[in-house]
Amino acid sequence: MLVFIIRRLLWLPLVLLVVSFITYGLGFYGPGDPVEILLGQRTNPEVVERIRHEKGLDRPFIVQYGDFVWNALQGEFGESYKYRGQAVNELIAEKVWVSSQLGFVALVIAVVLGIPLGLLAAFKHGTWADTAVVGATLIFISVPSFIVAPILLWTLVSSLHLLPSAGWNGIFDLRLVMPALVMGIPPVAVITRQTRAAVLEVVAQDYVRTARSKGLYERVVVLRHILRNALIPVFTLIGLSMGGLVEGAFITETIFGIPGIGRLGFESITSRDYPVIMALTLLVATTYVLASLAVDIGYTFLDPRVRTD
Amino acid sequence: MMLWRRFASNRFALVCMIVIVLGLYVTGIFAPLLSPYVPTAQNLDAVAQGPSIAHWLGTDELGRDLLSRIIWGARTAAIVSIVAVSLSTIIGVVLGALSGYLGGWFDTLIMRVSDILFAFPSLLFVIFIAATVKPSAVRFVEQMEIAWGMRGLARSGIIDYFVVFTALSVIAWPGMARLIRGQVLSVKRMEYVAAAESIGASTYRIIFRHVLPNCLSPVLVAVSMGLGGAVMSESVLSYLGVGIQPPNASWGAMIWENSGEWRLHPHLIFIPGAVVAIVIFCFNFIGDGLNDALNPRNR
Numbered sequence: 001m002l003v004f005i006i007r008r009l010l011w012l013p014l015v016l017l018v019v020s021f022i023t024y025g026l027g028f029y030g031p032g033d034p035v036e037i038l039l040g041q042r043t044n045p046e047v048v049e050r051i052r053h054e055k056g057l058d059r060p061f062i063v064q065y066g067d068f069v070w071n072a073l074q075g076e077f078g079e080s081y082k083y084r085g086q087a088v089n090e091l092i093a094e095k096v097w098v099s100s101q102l103g104f105v106a107l108v109i110a111v112v113l114g115i116p117l118g119l120l121a122a123f124k125h126g127t128w129a130d131t132a133v134v135g136a137t138l139i140f141i142s143v144p145s146f147i148v149a150p151i152l153l154w155t156l157v158s159s160l161h162l163l164p165s166a167g168w169n170g171i172f173d174l175r176l177v178m179p180a181l182v183m184g185i186p187p188v189a190v191i192t193r194q195t196r197a198a199v200l201e202v203v204a205q206d207y208v209r210t211a212r213s214k215g216l217y218e219r220v221v222v223l224r225h226i227l228r229n230a231l232i233p234v235f236t237l238i239g240l241s242m243g244g245l246v247e248g249a250f251i252t253e254t255i256f257g258i259p260g261i262g263r264l265g266f267e268s269i270t271s272r273d274y275p276v277i278m279a280l281t282l283l284v285a286t287t288y289v290l291a292s293l294a295v296d297i298g299y300t301f302l303d304p305r306v307r308t309d
Numbered sequence: 310m311m312l313w314r315r316f317a318s319n320r321f322a323l324v325c326m327i328v329i330v331l332g333l334y335v336t337g338i339f340a341p342l343l344s345p346y347v348p349t350a351q352n353l354d355a356v357a358q359g360p361s362i363a364h365w366l367g368t369d370e371l372g373r374d375l376l377s378r379i380i381w382g383a384r385t386a387a388i389v390s391i392v393a394v395s396l397s398t399i400i401g402v403v404l405g406a407l408s409g410y411l412g413g414w415f416d417t418l419i420m421r422v423s424d425i426l427f428a429f430p431s432l433l434f435v436i437f438i439a440a441t442v443k444p445s446a447v448r449f450v451e452q453m454e455i456a457w458g459m460r461g462l463a464r465s466g467i468i469d470y471f472v473v474f475t476a477l478s479v480i481a482w483p484g485m486a487r488l489i490r491g492q493v494l495s496v497k498r499m500e501y502v503a504a505a506e507s508i509g510a511s512t513y514r515i516i517f518r519h520v521l522p523n524c525l526s527p528v529l530v531a532v533s534m535g536l537g538g539a540v541m542s543e544s545v546l547s548y549l550g551v552g553i554q555p556p557n558a559s560w561g562a563m564i565w566e567n568s569g570e571w572r573l574h575p576h577l578i579f580i581p582g583a584v585v586a587i588v589i590f591c592f593n594f595i596g597d598g599l600n601d602a603l604n605p606r607n608r
Contacts, residue, residue, distance in 0.1 A: 011424075018425050023437070030441030138597070142590035144541050146548050146564060147582035150571045158572050247432040251545065266549065269436050277437065285428040 001300065008293050012286065019285045020072070020278065024065050027274040034081055034274060068278070077279040082271045088279045092261065096283070098168060099253070099260030102179060103245045109184030110191055111238060115231070117188070118195025122230075125200060133192060140189035145182050145248055149255045152178050168258045179256040183248040187241045194237045198230040205229075232303050239295035246284055315602035322598025325591035333540075333588055336380055337387030344377035349556040357574050366580055369567055375577070379584055381558035386588065388470065389553075390539040393477035398532055400478065401485025402521070408486065409493030410516050416490075423483030431480045435542065438476040439551040446471060466557045473552050477542050481535060488531055492524035499523075526603045530596050537592025544585050560585045 035052050052058045056067065071078065077088035121133035156162045156178065163177055202208065203226060211225045212218075249262030257263070261280060268276035317323050336343060345365075352372040359367045366375035408419040446468045454460060496502065497520055505519050544561030546552030553559035555566065560581045567577035 015425055015428050019429060022429075026437060026441045030444070138590060138593050139586075142537070142593055143582075143586040144545060144589070146545065146561070147578075147586060150564075150568065150575070150578050150582070154571055154575050250432050250436075251549075254549075265433055266436070269433070269440055270550070272440075277433075281429070281433060281437075284433065288428045 005293070005297065008296070012289050015289055016282055016285060017069070020069065020282055021065065023278055023281045024068060025061070027272075027277060028061050028064070030272075034272075072278075072282070078275045080268075080273055080276050082268065082273040082276070088275045091276065092264070092279055092283065095259060095261045095264050098258060099249055099262060102176065102183065102253070102258060102260060103242070103249065105176060105180040106183035106245055106248070107187070107238070107242070109180060110187035110241065113184075114188045114191025115195050115234065118192040118234075119199060119227075121192065121196040122199035122203070130196075134196070137189035137192045140185050145186065145251050146255065148182050148185060149178075149252065152182065168256075168260075175256075179252045179258055182256075183245060183252045186248065187244060190241060190244075191234060191237060195230065195234050198233050199226060202226050202230040232299070235298060235302060236295050239291050239298070242287065242291045246287070312599075312602050316598055319598045319601065322595055325594040325598070329588065329591045329595065333383055333390075334387050337384040340380050340384040344374075344380040346374035346377040348373065348377040348381040348558050350374070357570065357577070359574075359576065367574075367576060369563070369577055370570060370574075375580060378558045378563055379560070379581060382560040382563060382581065382584070385470075385553055385557065385559045386540045386543060389473055389477070389543040390536045392470075392474050393481065393539045393543075394532060394535045396474060396478035397481035397535065398485055398528070401482040402489050402528065404482070405486035405489030406493050406516050406521055406524070409490035410497055410512070410520060419486060420490075423486055426480065426483045429480070432545070435476040435480055435546065436549060436551050438479060439472050439546060442475060443468060443472045443551075466554060469553045469557065473543055473546060476546070477539055481538070485528070485531060485535075488527055489521075489524055492527060493520055496520050496523045530600045530603065533592055533596035533599055537589040537596070540585065540592070541589050 034057055035048050035055070039048065039051070049058075056064065059067075075089070077092075080086045080088055080091055083091060117133050117137075121130045124130050163175070168175060208221065208225050211221045216225075246262070249260060250266055251262070252258070253260045253262035254266050261283070264276065265280050267273070268280065350373065352368065352374075354372070355364065355368050356372045357368060357370050358364060361367065364374050364376065366379065368374055369378070404419050408416040450468055493516075502515060502519055505515050510519075543552055544559065544564070547559040547561035548565045550562075550565065553562060555562060563581040564578050564585075567574070567581075571578050
């Protein structure tokens, strides 16, 4: 087990190295001159050259990349091009906090709605409730968030005047409701479907029939034999849907004007703020690798049949 | 044929298939004939109107006929979904099959590469590719124009399509490769593969004649879902302004163009939104139907 974890953790730096190399390369050979971004369009060429030299931007790619890696290893990602004078670290740190609050609420919505709905559909298999839930989840998956958002805005804000429209004021504010819903709804659908499928598969297993034939109470059969086994893949999915939440954050935060990493990411790409792009990409990649490691480790605890070696 | 009969027995999936074939692909192909107006023609006497006899779905803020733009948007969605999914499927199937069948260092390499691509935040990556590849592509095409004495290619918007294809295929192939690899791993233990090996069939022949055809059913489901996913991604990219650029019509771009108007003219957002949602819904439902038809035991 320990060997497994260590091997996986050793894999992390390699992933980050490759991810950073590709991203850095795309940025280096991509459009936009950092110095021009810093100074704006109207500058004289001498100043541009001087600053380029001062910042070390006239050195070859591999030297600059090495420099970047060296600084990144010390946790230093430089200054943002767009927000001048702001260290990338500080810029990201405050936004990560906002996004993780939003993501947490969205995840709670997804789990609290998704698992019961999936159980409902599975235990009422073949009835209208099943059909309704499955149909609804397909609709939820199919409607992109940039369409859900205006629909919610139009119904809840502009027609019914139930909620304030946009912005961010912490986790205990009504303004959180809509973006959290928009981000939470697609994973609800995924979790519901997975729960339903898993329960249906487990219900057909021999050990469930055995449990019933032993004369166990239905409640015990459901809780101990069905749910315990069926929820393992659901657990994996919840871990992996964190990645999906980051995606959702891009669009949702941009639409609702929430100062999180999603909006920052989009802004930094459109304004070619490469230091921020680099830091964000690495942050998300790290989160992804760690989340999937956590899922794998959790798996071995939840399901002793899974061996790590 | 069995498969088709089982699939068709699910009436709703059949309806979805008809909607997709007629509503997306036939409409896309015949867009120039079907659209009542030129999609970029502005009629400033009829700006932001509701549905009427002259304009069935109304007009947008620039007085362009919404129905015509939806129809031309179908063309964009049809092209993008077919090309992007074909590319990612071909790459994924070939690499996944080789990696599953050959194993060894090749397998390790492909799986590690796909691990890394999975670790990329895919939307960020797609936006980033779209934003960085495009200027180089434009420069390349412009040089080509000078060299070959052509004109207007760089401005025709063809590059936007190329950029979207590239971005979508780069992130989509690893999923397909993994799916195929898993299938190949189970199929290659079958006796008929051993039989083919024992009579000295070449690796190429075994993979493409014996192994792959028996792995394709989950690919069918994945392709159907992938087509829907590509339509969704294209509209997201265009919505964010890095996909298909105006004046070319794209559903995502239409939603973005009109998003300032959601209070006053909600239909300008809801109609393209509903079209995108229906198309993706149909693809997903077809995928579900195929899945049920392929695995009747799971029903």
